[in-house]
Amino acid sequence: MILRYVPEYIIKHDYRAAKRIILSSMGAVLFFGIFISILSAILSKIWPNFINRFFLAGYLFLVSLLGILRAEVGICEAAFGSFLKQGYKILFEVLGTILKLILFISSLKFGFGLFGIVISIGLVDIFLIIIYFLRINFLLSKQGPGLNRIELERKRIIKFSFKEYIAKLLSFFWYTKIDAYIINFFLGAASTGIFYFVVTIVSMLTDYMPGSVMQPISQAIFSRQYAKYESQRELCYLFKLNNKLNAFFVFPVFIVFPLVIDKILIIFFKKYLVSLFLFPILLFFMAFYIFSMPVRNIVIALEKNEITIFSGAVIFYKIPMAIFLTKNFGLSGAAFAVGSSLFVYFLIQLLLTRRLIKIRYPWLSFFKILMNSLIAALAILLIRPLITNIFTLILALFLAFIVYLVSSFFNKAFEEYDRNLLNKAFKKPVWIF
Numbered sequence: 010m011i012l013r014y015v016p017e018y019i020i021k022h023d024y025r026a027a028k029r030i031i032l033s034s035m036g037a038v039l040f041f042g043i044f045i046s047i048l049s050a051i052l053s054k055i056w057p058n059f060i061n062r063f064f065l066a067g068y069l070f071l072v073s074l075l076g077i078l079r080a081e082v083g084i085c086e087a088a089f090g091s092f093l094k095q096g097y098k099i100l101f102e103v104l105g106t107i108l109k110l111i112l113f114i115s116s117l118k119f120g121f122g123l124f125g126i127v128i129s130i131g132l133v134d135i136f137l138i139i140i141y142f143l144r145i146n147f148l149l150s151k152q153g154p155g156l157n158r159i160e161l162e163r164k165r166i167i168k169f170s171f172k173e174y175i176a177k178l179l180s181f182f183w184y185t186k187i188d189a190y191i192i193n194f195f196l197g198a199a200s201t202g203i204f205y206f207v208v209t210i211v212s213m214l215t216d217y218m219p220g221s222v223m224q225p226i227s228q229a230i231f232s233r234q235y236a237k238y239e240s241q242r243e244l245c246y247l248f249k250l251n252n253k254l255n256a257f258f259v260f261p262v263f264i265v266f267p268l269v270i271d272k273i274l275i276i277f278f279k280k281y282l283v284s285l286f287l288f289p290i291l292l293f294f295m296a297f298y299i300f301s302m303p304v305r306n307i308v309i310a311l312e313k314n315e316i317t318i319f320s321g322a323v324i325f326y327k328i329p330m331a332i333f334l335t336k337n338f339g340l341s342g343a344a345f346a347v348g349s350s351l352f353v354y355f356l357i358q359l360l361l362t363r364r365l366i367k368i369r370y371p372w373l374s375f376f377k378i379l380m381n382s383l384i385a386a387l388a389i390l391l392i393r394p395l396i397t398n399i400f401t402l403i404l405a406l407f408l409a410f411i412v413y414l415v416s417s418f419f420n421k422a423f424e425e426y427d428r429n430l431l432n433k434a435f436k437k438p439v440w441i442f
Contacts, residue, residue, distance in 0.1 A: 010034060010170045011084065013309050015091035016229045017236035028149045030166070031088045035081055035142075042077035049073065071127065078134035085141030090225030092148060093233075101140055109133045165312075172314045179321030188331045192343050195335045204340055206278070207287040208347075214266065215295050220255040224302050227251055231306040241366050244307055249371045250427055251303040256375055257422065257442065259299055261382040261413050263292050268389045269405065272396045287344045294348025301355040304362050316361045323354045377422040385413035417442040 011034055018027040050069060089098040109129060116125025186205070193201045215221060231251075234243050267289045274282050308316045327350035334342030362368065389409045396405050423431070423442055431440040 010166065010173065011087040011091055012225055012228045013169065013232050013312070014166060015088060016233035019091070020233050020237045024149045031084070031145060034084050038080045038084060039077060042073065042080065046070070046073035075127070075131050078131055078138065082134050082137050082141070085138060085145065087225060088145050089141070091229045093226060093229060095226060097144060101137060105133050105137050108136055169312050169314065172318060176314055176317035176321065179318060187328065188343060188347050191331045191335050196339060200340055203281065203284045204287065204343060206281050207284045207291060211288065211291045211295055214262065215299060218262070218299060219258050220299050220302060227302070228306050228309055231310040235310040244310055244366060245368055248303050248307055248368045251306065252300065253371050253374045253423060253427065255299055255303065256378045259296055260378050261385050263296055264382045264386050265389055265409055267292060268386060268393065269396065269402065272402055276399055276402060287340060290341065290344040291348050294351050297352045297355040301358055304355070304358045307362055307366060307368060308358065311365060313365060316358055319361060320354050320357045323350050323357065326350055326353050374422040377420050381413055381416040381420055384416045385409040388412040
């Protein structure tokens with residue numbers, strides 16, 4: 010809700026409405042957090058053996074409090090994403106990390122142990138909430154009150170928020186690790202551990218892709234530009250640019266990584282060499298998850314998040330496929346079932362979105378980025394025999410990175426208009442690809 014409406018109200022100079030959305034969101038998180046905590050405490054008295062298994066017995070209050078604080082920090086981070094103020098967000102994260110490190114060391118030094126570390130996490134979140142809130146209040150208050158259109162558009166916001174909440178609830182059923190139970194049932198705990206070792210590595214790689222990290226920012230930009238121009242043509246251009254940026258980082262990493270994963274496993278995780286064959290399958294399908302983000306940006310900007318709800322129907326594909334393929338083809342089948350469900354999710358969203366807006370993919374740019382990525386992959390293949398330790402691994406990856414940048418400089422995938430637009434954000438001619 011914040012990423013959709015706060016950018017719109019800011020672009021319309023209605024700062025009072027933007028502030029009310031942020032404060033209302035923080036209040037809602039606090040209210041429902043307390044409500045769920047009280048409900049859980051009551052249930053723990055009625056069914057102690059059942060509830061305590063999930064809520065760590067006497068630590069229910071502490072767990073609930075930490076959860077509420079973490080959710081409030083997420084609200085503040087979303088607000089800064091809406092402002093396009095990533096510099097402040099990074100600064101506050103660095104300050105929080107330094108404070109957390111100091112408190113962790115102090116907890117261990119003074120003998121508070123694990124309990125002290127847990128309390129430290131809560132204290133850092135309180136610190137972050139305070140400095141985030143003060144900065145948010147300052148940024149919005151100095152602009153003036155605005156027109157407070159939120160009263161006129163309350164139904165629109167509530168309707169959008171309700172659909173988004175339903176979509177999140179449905180995603181819990183298809184995106185969570187329900188396949189772990191299926192794999193464990195058919196193949197045992199050892200195979201489940203191997204499978205989720207690969208899932209963890211691939212998910213971490215995906216989550217640290219620039220497209221994933223910058224997703225809140227890109228979503229806010231889509232909402233802001235659509236509110237500013239009220240033009241689907243603007244959304245179509247942003248969709249192309251977003252996909253170019255995703256491809257620029259995803260293609261080389263997801264092509265080069267399978268070529269060196271065996272070396273990484275030998276150096277760091279030798280006992281997991283048996284999982285080698287799973288990486289290409291999951292990497293291929295995880296790319297569709299990343300490329301579903303620009304589609305979702307369109308969906309949110311157009312306030313058609315019922316499309317996300319319909320996409321939740323992928324659960325009816327995922328579970329039967331996971332059961333059938335895991336039973337008959339083992340871990341390869343499980344990987345294909347889990348991965349292909351991401352593709353089906355992407356496909357449903359794309360087909361439904363294209364009924365609303367004529368979005369097109371930048372196929373020529375994709376081809377150029379693919380060629381540049383294959384050149385980097387060729388460089389890795391030539392020096393693969395020399396990779397024997399962590400030093401040579403880092404050196405090889407650095408060489409592939411340089412080869413890719415040089416190739417991208419000469420075989421440019423971005424148009425001049427794209428480069429000029431991106432360089433406005435850097436305030437320097439940094440993007441030359």
